[in-house]
Amino acid sequence: MIMQTVGLFDRLELKKTSGDSITLSANLKFLPVNEQNLVYQAIAAIKEKYALKGGVEAYLEKRIPIAAGMAGGSSNCAAALRGMNELFDLGIGESGLCEIGASLGADVPYCVIGGTALAEGIGEKLTRLPAIPDCCILIAKPGISVSTKAVYENLDVPGLASHPDIDGMVSAIENQDLSGITGRMENVLETVTVPRHPVIDEIKSFLLEQGAENALMSGSGPTVFGIFASEDKARTALANLKSFDDVKQAYVVPPVNRES
Incomplete structure (x- = not known):
């Protein structure tokens, strides 16, 4: 990943x-x-x-x-x-x-x-990549908590219909292609967490309606993040998110490079 x-x-x-x-x-x-x-x-x-x-x-x-x-x-x-x-x-x-x-x-x-x-591996094999293009990330966590251990234990790997295009994502990052990055966003752990907590899909849809390039669950969830091309759009979405009662924590943040 x-x-x-x-x-x-x-x-x-x-x-x-x-x-x-x-x-x-x-x-x-x-x-x-x-x-x-x-x-x-x-x-x-x-x-x-x-x-x-x-x-x-x-x-x-x-x-x-x-x-x-x-x-x-x-x-x-x-x-x-x-x-x-x-x-x-x-x-x-x-x-x-x-x-x-x-x-x-x-x-x-x-x-x-x-x-x-x-x-790669279980996370211990790491390859540094170029910094992703400038963008803003809206993080939204609903008022629920999820056990990472339970999610992985219930992940049906053989039954997965698709797998993320990691090679394509790496190429998009190297080419500084934000739409190429957001267009390949996928998280197979959603197959476990989303059916148990449909609010995750609701938040994703809301962020897309607010102008996010794409939205995805982070890790094992339940946090959702949306990638916005501009800070203005992200902050407008953050303000509108206040009407979403199920969201208990929300932030607009930049991606951070290791040199930052």
């Missing part, structure tokens, strides 16, 4: 403490702040691998929608790996961080490198 970083982010703060414990807190009370959290796991993995002495205190401020198919947890994990690398001046290269990240989650290596990339 093709993966793309967008300008919506959480904030993670790390600092050294006395003792040897890991302490994690967050701005959302329902978030686990123990070994179940990928930030905690990333810190623990680095401490163990490099036999680091001293404790670490971490604070996570969440803005990326949770259980939304946007790799928010994976990006937090990647940020923790990068943060630990800097905090303890370990000098781990990007490939080393990706290797550790792959042991924590399939999307973590991509979140380490960011930008526009082709992900």
Whole structure:
């Protein structure tokens, strides 16, 4: 699949403490702040691998929608790996961080490198691609959450009627052809999530009516994104989306390159 970083982010703060414990807190009370959290796991993995002495205190401020198919947890994990690398001046290269990240989650290596990339295998085989053409992305999350594990467990791969044209998408990106990119947008995970949550299709249709070049579910869902050729169109659509009662979080963001 093709993966793309967008300008919506959480904030993670790390600092050294006395003792040897890991302490994690967050701005959302329902978030686990123990070994179940990928930030905690990333810190623990680095401490163990490099036999680091001293404790670490971490604070996570969440803005990326949770259980939304946007790799928010994976990006937090990647940020923790990068943060630990800097905090303890370990000098781990990007490939080393990706290797550790792959042991924590399939999307973590991509979140380490960011930008526009082709992900193969289970997500650990990454090929950087040129930045996509200028555009604006409207992100809309309905008030439901989806289990990525459950979606993949129920995906009928042999029964899929079609598969995304990844080679064509890569060519369109290399040729800076926005219509070629949006015309090839497809997500096979919709075959699982959409029948269970028809609101996803309703939001996609709404964004298309508002002038999106195309709209698609992000990852395992339920978040939907629409790609707009201009920021004005995207922001008009965002304003009109307020009448859509099922949408609980919505943002207009740019695509972000790894150099940004």
